[in-house]
Amino acid sequence: QITLKESGPTLVKPTQTLTLTCTFSGFSLSTTGVGVGWIRQPPGKALEWLALIYWNDDKRYSPSLKSRLTITKDTSKKQVVLTMTNMDPVDTATYYCAHSTVYSSSWFRFDYWGQGTLVTVSS
Amino acid sequence: QSVLTQPPSVSAAPGQKVTISCSGSRSNIGNNYVSWYQQLPGTAPKLLIYDNNKRPSGIPDRFSGSKSGTSATLGITGLQTGDEADYYCATWDSSLSAYVFGTGTKVTVL
Secondary structure (H helix, E strand, O other): OOEEEOOOOOOOOOOOEEEEEEEEEEEOOOOOOEEEEEEEEEOOOOEEEEEEOOOOOEEEEOOOOOOHEEEEEEOOOOOEEEEEEEOHHHEEEEEEEEEEEEOOEEEEEEEOOOOOOOEEEOO | OOEEEEEEEEOOOOOEEEEEEEEEOOHHHHHOOEEEEEEEEOOOOOEEEEEOOOOOOOOOEEEEEEEEEEEEHHHHHHHHHHEEEEEEEEEEEEEOOOOEEEEEEEEOOO
């Protein structure tokens, strides 16, 4: 059974750096064709893809946020960490991590999702 | 604003059929596989359709996906109250080098 759970601060101040951890079970991030991604959703708005890390440590980032994002993995701890710098109130959203089945850099899907964690950016 | 356009809402009576369109371009839907996600109120999204028309295990065949050119369509037959949710299409955009989600469609069962 594949499960994922996001953890991190619920409130951050503007200009601070957000660090979110995705702890997963039921799969290995060293298995070929497996990835973990991050997706966010501002309140009442649509989903937005942020980043994806592959089993081979390759990484993809949303071009619009690339300068602010870093995704890393710790295979032994079964964790993926996303950091986002220079947080702004517009970054207030529910942040999800998700297991991805990857066939290529442009062919993948998010087939299992965590419950999400709401992050509010406010002073 | 997203490069994938969906109608904001669709509705139908229980037992009826609805279709949700997802309009894109050659750089996204036209040359890449489409997935559909269902988000029930207050919950995380769930994969409904992948590779244009495949259903993950456990997804009933009331849900179907298709793609033609630069558009994709999600169909739901035998509509149930439990199908009330937001639905998103998604795919890779080769020009943007980004995974893009559609604008989302709210399905209401009358």
